[in-house]
Amino acid sequence: MRVTLWGTRGSVARGGMQTVRYGGDTSVVEVEGSDGTRLILDGGSGLMRVTPGLGSFCERIDVLLTHLHMDHIQGLGFFYPLRDPDIQTHIYGPVSTTMGLGDRLARYLSPPLFPVRLRDLQAMHLHDVEPGSFEIGSFTITADLIVHPGPTLGYRIEENGSALAYLPDHEPALGHQEFPAASEWTSGFDLMRDVDLLIHDAQYTDEEYEGRVGWGHSTLGQTVALASQAGVKTLVTFHHDPEHSDEMLDALLQEALKKKPALELVPGRAGSAFEL
Amino acid sequence: MAQQPIEMILLRLWASYIAVPMWITDSDGNLVFYNEPAEALVGRRFDEAGEIKAADLASVFVTSDLNDEPLPVTEIPTWVALTDRIPAHRKLRFRAFDGSWRNIELSALPIEGQGGRLLGSLSAFWEIEKEIEKEIEK
Numbered sequence: 001m002r003v004t005l006w007g008t009r010g011s012v013a014r015g016g017m018q019t020v021r022y023g024g025d026t027s028v029v030e031v032e033g034s035d036g037t038r039l040i041l042d043g044g045s046g047l048m049r050v051t052p053g054l055g056s057f058c059e060r061i062d063v064l065l066t067h068l069h070m071d072h073i074q075g076l077g078f079f080y081p082l083r084d085p086d087i088q089t090h091i092y093g094p095v096s097t098t099m100g101l102g103d104r105l106a107r108y109l110s111p112p113l114f115p116v117r118l119r120d121l122q123a124m125h126l127h128d129v130e131p132g133s134f135e136i137g138s139f140t141i142t143a144d145l146i147v148h149p150g151p152t153l154g155y156r157i158e159e160n161g162s163a164l165a166y167l168p169d170h171e172p173a174l175g176h177q178e179f180p181a182a183s184e185w186t187s188g189f190d191l192m193r194d195v196d197l198l199i200h201d202a203q204y205t206d207e208e209y210e211g212r213v214g215w216g217h218s219t220l221g222q223t224v225a226l227a228s229q230a231g232v233k234t235l236v237t238f239h240h241d242p243e244h245s246d247e248m249l250d251a252l253l254q255e256a257l258k259k260k261p262a263l264e265l266v267p268g269r270a271g272s273a274f275e276l
Numbered sequence: 277m278a279q280q281p282i283e284m285i286l287l288r289l290w291a292s293y294i295a296v297p298m299w300i301t302d303s304d305g306n307l308v309f310y311n312e313p314a315e316a317l318v319g320r321r322f323d324e325a326g327e328i329k330a331a332d333l334a335s336v337f338v339t340s341d342l343n344d345e346p347l348p349v350t351e352i353p354t355w356v357a358l359t360d361r362i363p364a365h366r367k368l369r370f371r372a373f374d375g376s377w378r379n380i381e382l383s384a385l386p387i388e389g390q391g392g393r394l395l396g397s398l399s400a401f402w403e404i405e406k407e408i409e410k411e412i413e414k
Contacts, residue, residue, distance in 0.1 A: 095390050095391060096390070097390055130390060130391040130393075131281070131389075131391075131393075144281075144282070145281070145282040145283070145389075145390075146282055147282060147285070147286065151390070174289070175286070175289035175290070175292075175293070176289065183277070183279060184277045184278070184279055184280055185279075185280060185285050185288060186279065186285070187279075187282050187285055188279075189279045190278060190279040
């Protein structure tokens with residue numbers, strides 16, 4: 001599979017010269033399978049970068065949403081396959097006890113927040129995802145609920161013996177006196193266990209986290225420690241804080257590398273790709 | 277060992293901060309956690325006791341009603357919550373790890389996740405020795 005990062009920023013898009021190298025668009029990752037199956041992970045503002053070129057060779061596209069916070073869905077309204085009847089679009093998101101995925105997405109995709117109503121978008125199929133596994137094309141996808149405010153899924157995507165885990169918004173350290181804790185009692189552990197590539201929340205510095213416990217995100221140090229415990233081969237840092245400039249992200253990465261983590265540590269840069 | 281569902285992870289973390297004695301079972305009835313306040317009644321630290329299989333619970337914690345009549349496992353609120361998926365409550369006695377008998381009042385809730393998944397149960401309990409003595413005095 002080929003994995004391409006299109007949006008790596010967390011919380012809110014941040015353009016400008018300070019975010020040129022790591023990217024300012026919010027969460028979107030594209031995954032292309034060996035049979036041409038194409039998955040889009042999350043629908044942040046980075047979705048605008050996926051769009052060009054899709055229509056000429058793509059009859060179906062599957063968008064897997066981890067959750068419905070604005071930075072993960074705000075690109076959907078501008079995602080042209082949703083308006084193209086020749087492209088079958090499937091959107092997956094966490095199940096809720098109160099409302100279906102369509103009703104929840106319609107809160108954003110309807111006036112006054114958006115001029116076009118969700119029901120007017122064509123050829124779209126919605127799927128409320130419960131924890132478990134399912135198949136899309138050549139991929140086996142496992143979804144599980146993880147620690148983040150509101151129902152939030154992490155995904156493990158497998159094909160031909162390779163495995164990718166995607167947990168862009170995740171606070172597994174919440175409530176633990178010591179972290180990482182026993183794997184059995186750690187959120188997201190089975191999703192990331194022994195994967196080739198983990199794309200994971202690394203939004204905060206240690207100092208920032210002290211004032212933001214419970215906001216649903218991790219520090220770079222927590223993420224490296226957990227990924228190491230889980231046997232991850234390559235860790236891609238993701239969901240960069242909008243206040244963090246390219247220079248600051250460089251410095252944080254260098255600091256983490258000094259501790260010689262037992263994995264390959266790669267900063268999440270928009271436009272970078274990985275072959276598994 | 278497989279990871280517990282996130283609802284159970286959060287439940288355990290929450291219980292570890294609560295001052296009321298609590299224990300948690302998984303969906304098979306295995307005792308997977310009790311908190312620090314419960315340790316005083318159970319008679320052993322959880323880190324020492326570890327998880328207790330459902331099949332062993334009846335022998336580890338012998339139970340009776342307050343009249344010392346043996347209490348079938350099917351009448352223990354924790355079991356009722358798991359099997360009938362309803363809240364359950366009663367007074368009972370159990371023999372702790374240290375051999376002493378504890379009179380407790382126990383409330384149990386089934387823990388269900390989205391999609392109707394039975395994940396386990398949460399039981400909160402209180403020692404009622406003093407209340408019983410008061411009743412006897414009356």
